[in-house]
Amino acid sequence: MKQSLFLSISAIIGLSACSNKLDVRPDNLASPSMINSTNLGTVVNGAKLGLTNNAFYGYYPLTEVMGDDVQTLGYAGYEACNIPVAENSLQFAYRYPYQCVANANAAINYWLSHSGETALRPIAGEAYLLRAYAYSLLNEQFGEVALMKGGEDPLTFPARESDDKVKAFIEADLRQAVDLLPDFTAPVTKASKQAAQLLLARHCLNSGKFKDAVDNAEAVINSGKFSLGDKVDSSMFLYNTSSKEMVYAIGETSSNNVKNYGLPAVFGAGGTAPWGGETLAGSGNTWINESLVDSYEATDVRQKWYFKRKGLTFDLVVNYLNKFPMEATPSYPVCRIAEAYLIAAEGKARQGTVDVAHFNTLREKRKASLRTNGDFANAQAFLDMIENERRREFTGERLRWSDMRRFGKALPWLSSLQQPAGHALFPLPERLLMLNPTIKQNKDY
Template identity: 50%
Template sequence: MKQHTLLHIAAIITIGLSACSKQLDEVDPNTKIAYSQLNQNNLPLLINGAKLSLTNNNAFYLYYAMQDIMSDDFQSLTFPNYEGNNIPSNDGTVATVYKQPYQCIANANVVIQYAPQFPGDSNVTAALGEAYLLRAFSYMILTESFGDVVIVNGTEDPKSHPARNPLAEVNQQIEADLKNAADRLPAYTNSTIGSKQSAQLLLARFYLNQGRNDEALTMANNVISSGKFSLQSNFGDIFKSSVNSSEAVYKVNETSTSTNYGMPAVYGQGGTGQAGSGNTWADSMLVKSYEPADIRRSFFVRTKGASILDSVYFLSKFPQELTPSYVVCRYSEAFLIVAEANARKGVVDVTTYNQLRSARKASTINNTDFANPAAFLAAIEQERRREFIGERLRWSDMKRFGKINDWLASFGQPTSHVLMPLPSRDLFINPNLAQNADYSR
């Protein structure tokens, strides 16, 4: 279900559930039901509604990619404000980054409020677990983009003008939601369904970004030891909506009207039969860092773009499909989290690093190849770039590896531009929302 009554954080509106029994998960349902008409049979469909809210009928690619374009992995003529790390507050895409996660949160909140009425119902419990998972992921998007944000639980006065909650409070909610998800979700069976392992892997990512390395290690090792996944040679299958790849731990799919939507619309080379503008390309030094036999190297196309005189490298691992697929977390991340968390604890252990490299047909290394943990961390950072390019992880990585301030300075931008501006429309509606530093209202 796509929630027909939107929950704007600037002026919170009471949640109205738009649906009929067969169309509860439609984007534009033609009937509405009251909260009191929910039951345990249609409740799981609200999870589909939360996912539709997150994707907003082919909008997810517009904000899934933006922080990667801000990073050192890409250059873009199509998105100059993001490329230059100086986004105006009236930018349409930044408004989408802000609004769509809150729409997902609104649907998740309904499930979280309603599900406790049916203790012991396994289907309802699973829906509740995925609601916590999606709410946590939505808040992760919001905090990574904006820092302090308003926490919404669905019980607020619709006429209130809430101020932003401190980041520490939002992080507490993210952690609690992911723990609740891990406790309620079943073990992995399909990448399009929330699982215990998807919550654990997002927790591992969350802990790593928080510098809580022991906890990151525990969660990542839980995913690896679950026996539910395996590293595969068919790398491209991870990103196909029609394939339940054993490497895709959790992904969100959406149905579009054209194969020109999704990630190829951002990163594609353009031209006849090819999605994209041909104006957003990968960093050439990064592409050249792949070894010749590395299976990931083949997922770049070197050609001229629409407005580019020289041949450049376009990322092609995201297929053109009528059902674009967005990977939220995948198995290889657990391997690199284990390696990084150990290194940040002062331990050089190349075991999981080599396991991933071997699966990608790249050379392996020895512990003694690194003079110290800092040298190993540098190798891990580069491996993360090769593995996750285009998957909205690089911006957080640049912060964690201490690269972000120099990167912003290279564009003449203040360090506060590590965050995006809040949309000017929301600031106008809610005077209690303060703008992020060094942006205008």
């Protein structure tokens, strides 16, 4: 098993009389007195372990089933976009990112007082990237959250910060990561400058900073470190894959050589595979919307990511997602080079320019038909095409719900489910309300 500098401590429960405050203290903290230049990398590794808890697959269905591409018999509250505040999954969705933040803070604060040690730059860079990613998860899921930088009074409940302030904090961390991290070298589970740039491009796109999004996406494309493959199969999603398509992934420890964990457990059809005697992971209770699968052109190689079969516990024949490989060391895609091409195309379109060059680069590799600038009456028509291309490319990769919000599809979707606009976010976990009764719950819960 991997090691971290997580130290068990007794839980200290304190109540605050202030309103709109959050308990963000994880059960495990890195002791600053134990950190030195030799073990700083272990502290950062602890940040990853704090985030995943060897169950990172749990994050993926939460927002995926809220959207229009993934359907499930489980996660009823998420499927209906009406999540009960007592839903157990809210606890880890809120708590685990803060465990990552705790270790990342310890590493960053050590670096700030030892910044003359150039060998520590990539370690600090990954700490900034991980802290930014953890806060992006929290912000996407819960909106306003407390910003912890390390050294806060453990008996207080730090205030939730505005959405703008949280987004600015994430952006600043990603820019620091870009500055500190080296260019990409294998494995893909190691942070790189390009990983930080692509996450920054995504963040800027979602924040309305379209020129910055384009600039960072094109920097990743032009780095020469990545390329789109001539074929599409599950190998790009393998733990520490050699595929040039993956920019950054988060891996977990081996589960005693058991291969039915990770994303196959989320999306897997279960039972026996129709192409042979292989036993598939999963329950078979989560599948992909028929209209999305039907949207692929006949020549599109991404169609091999799906297969049809009757469910194990119901009589419908549905489309199962089979893009993620079964392996003993699960890996989770954080960002791929395909996203850089589509961010660059979208960022230009949102500035009023139709430029199909990057869009066509991806489509050509996926064996789909190409477009010309003249095929689109205006930038909005091109944006509609880009949205659908993102659906086809990133099915099951935790991007659809944020895409729906950015493309203006989330509110109509919520309305169709007879849910209010505030349900674009998760509710705060019930535990927080119990710890501090004066806290303000998210809107419409």
